[in-house]
Amino acid sequence: MSTHTDFQRGPLGADGSAPSLRQSRRFSVAPMMDWTDRHCRYLHRLLTRHGLLFTEMVNSGAVVHGDAERHLRFDDVEHPVALQLGGSDPRELAEASRIATTFGYDEINLNVGCPSDRVQSGRFGACLMAEPELVADCVRAMRDATDRPVTVKCRIGIDDQDTEESLDRFADAMVAAGVDALYVHARKAWLKGLSPKENRTIPPLDYPRVYRLRQRLAPLPVMINGGIETLEQVAAHLPLTDGVMLGRAAYHNPMLLADIDRLVFGVERDSPGLEALIAAMADYAEGQLAEGQRLNGIARHMLGLANGRPGARQFRQVMSVDACRKGAGPEVFLRALAAVDLSDLARAG
Incomplete structure (x- = not known):
């Protein structure tokens, strides 16, 4: 057996035990379309044993009506790993969640943040922030179909929404539906006039809005996402949120992840060379x-x-x-x- 097989163990706590899912949410790698497939997640798990990894978004219809094995298969070494689903049909999302549970995912997340035209045409993603009651129905249906935590990833608002009133209303609907946690991208999504790429950079970041939401919803875990590129920024957000989600910075410079176990989880380990x-x-x-x-x-x-x-x-x-x-x-x-x-x-x- 090779000398580097130590990489292939699952995440371990400081005392040798597995960390809880809530602990792992202290740091996560964001779901990224066409990027965070199972090969990518395998690499990221070699770099951090403790952080939560996400799949790329999978359409609930593809799970229910397509090749579930192809869409949902993953390696046990990836744990803890969350599946992100896209969709807006409560019954279909419930069935997709039931199927996903048989594959052993640690968490099932609903995408309410993607701004692409392709997603909008299917009535899922960020456009659903205008329909909090429908999203709440989806969350309830998913919770009824699985014993795994059901979470939501959203924006702070869309288009001309007031990010104070509308985000609170959306979050309250999620809490009433029994959501287990929220991941909040600290930008609006402009569905009219901006491309998905522009939506990642042009709408201004509003981190304090996410901090206020976290204070208001405590003890519900609220994790922050958006525009975070360095370990210093990760460290700055941690005292003010329940966790930090890193996206493109982790993908383009994966060696950043080699310091996450020490910085975020306080676990000393030799950085992978x-x-x-x-x-x-x-x-x-x-x-x-x-x-x-x-x-x-x-x-x-x-x-x-x-x-x-x-x-x-x-x-x-x-x-x-x-x-x-x-x-x-x-x-x-x-x-x-x-x-x-x-x-x-x-x-x-």
């Missing part, structure tokens, strides 16, 4: 290739691992180009690693 990570991912890729997966589907999540090191550009080039070649195998990862200056072995990224 790049060499050990590459070796662990090469082992993982070997098993996935044997099941018919393609190497580039794994390699694309690893492009940022060498950020900040001499040779990072060539690392990315080898990983993005060579991994797409016919017959590419885990040796591509080792070839990419050879391009990186590893003289400072203590450096985490």
Whole structure:
């Protein structure tokens, strides 16, 4: 057995026990469409044992009427892991939650924050913030169908809504429906006039609004999301919320996650080194290739691992180009690693 198999254990508390889900929510990696698939989550779990990982959003109809195995399958090492569902039909969401429970997810989350046109046309995502009672019906139906916590991820408002009155009204409806926690992106979503990309940057951030919501709803856990890019910012939000959710910063610079267990959970562990990570991912890729997966589907999540090191550009080039070649195998990862200056072995990224 390889020397790096320690990476593959599940999250452990300081006393060797598994942390509670509420503790794990102190830090989570956001659900990101086309990004946080199971290969991405496997990599992130090597970097943090304690944080909560999210799937990308899965349409409830795809779970109920499609290939549930393809959409919901995950590796046990990913625990704790939350499934994010998109939809607005209470009965369909209930059935999707029931199916998801059989797969062993730790939490089931409803997306009420995505601003894309594709999502709006299906009547789910951020547009549902205008229909709090419908969302409450969805939450009730999901809770009736599963024994797992049911949570909601939302924005502070949409379009011309008053973020004080409308967010409180939405949150009160969720509490009345029995929601277990809220994840709040501290921006409005402008559904008219802004693209999904613009909605991630143009609407101003309003962190104090999320802080006030958390105070008002206590003891219901309220986690904050949006525009958080550094460990210093994570640390600044923690005393004022019940947890911090990191999105694109964690994806593009995954080595940030190597310090999360120490910074957020107070668990001292040796930061995973790049060499050990590459070796662990090469082992993982070997098993996935044997099941018919393609190497580039794994390699694309690893492009940022060498950020900040001499040779990072060539690392990315080898990983993005060579991994797409016919017959590419885990040796591509080792070839990419050879391009990186590893003289400072203590450096985490």
